[in-house]
């Protein structure tokens with residue numbers, strides 16, 4: 001079904017209870033609903049937003065279009081958590097209901113300010129001729145989790161510098177100063193990141209510091225969802241360039257989610273990320289985008305990703321749902337490498353631990369599990385997950401001493417790493433693979449048929465396996 005612009009931007013209020021009930025019933029029919037990941041009840045989920053710690057709880061929001069598996073009129077859904085594993089949804093909290101965000105409350109971030117949580121997001125305004133004006137807007141979350149929008153935009157676009165692609169503000173603090181990154185397309189159609197510094201505590205006045213310098217390469221035609229996070233004394237910039245040349249950094253998905261590790265973020269030297277290393281893919285899998293990371297009060301860095309990609313259709317679309325969020329990953333830097341590891345509390349979901357001698361006979365699962373195994377140096381192995389009696393696998397991992405080749409149906413992704421240990425999480429239609437405790441991560445969606453619920457290995461392999469609480 002194709003959606004017209006009018007259908008995608010129909011007002012939320014115009015949907016009847018009957019229409020909403022039908023949408024819920026349709027979504028429930030999907031055989032691919034996950035059990036411990038965040039998914040929308042109906043419609044589409046995309047970027048994680050406002051990931052933060054405030055008032056004794058973890059806060060997380062996501063981009064949402066409730067009425068179908070398309071990118072329509074976006075709003076923010078709010079969730080809170082005590083452990084970064086179990087999230088409680090409190091529903092839609094930012095509606096596209098003002099002049100400034102009439103065509104969508106787009107992505108943004110959060111920063112605790114005194115006894116409130118300050119949210120900053122992009123208001124996707126469209127005028128009567130459908131001309132876009134992106135406003136950077138504010139909203140305040142109080143102690144009771146009530147969200148109040150700021151009456152006026154905090155930053156207006158400057159069309160002498162950037163086009164109407166100017167969005168996804170990320171707030172962060174460095175030495176008691178508040179900074180902001182915004183994804184942008186320059187008037188010369190280049191992807192860049194703008195930097196601002198707050199001029200007051202209300203975060204209503206911002207000094208324009210120009211563009212962030214982190215690479216001499218051209219970053220395609222647009223950068224979405226930039227965020228800077230401090231990890232083990234290093235500055236890690238995570239971002240999504242669109243239209244990036246494969247000669248600059250190789251990637252396989254429609255748009256990559258990249259990162260660079262730098263020594264320092266310094267505004268005194270021309271907005272430089274000092275000592276920025278090479279561009280690298282954050283995830284070697286099939287669906288990972290718009291990752292948002294932040295520093296908790298104790299300095300730890302946490303990240304969460306959209307397990308989906310823009311401009312991409314998924315099998316769940318016919319049930320009117322699309323998109324999920326990854327598990328929360330803790331970031332660390334060891335020997336100059338970025339590691340992403342599921343938060344420790346994920347272990348609370350484990351039960352029924354078994355040690356299994358896997359072979360080509362296979363074992364049966366309900367497609368919700370974690371498995372872990374170690375590999376002797378130099379071994380080759382092929383593991384088929386979500387496979388059937390004839391070993392027609394929805395997901396196949398071919399491991400040798402230098403790489404993992406992951407095949408989803410007939411598509412491949414390669415991760416170059418010496419594999420010693422693997423943790424594989426499967427949640428019905430979601431996989432998250434962690435190599436060497438997060439040195440490499442491969443994530444994505446996969447849509448097994450009703451016969452694909454076996455695990456098999458080509459050669460005998462000892463695995464540890466857990467069922468995971470739903």
Ligand code: FRU
Nearest residue numbers: 047063074106107167224290
């Ligand atoms: C990234 C993105 C953002 C934008 C949001 C809209 O997936 O395109 O740049 O703010 O999604 O939903």
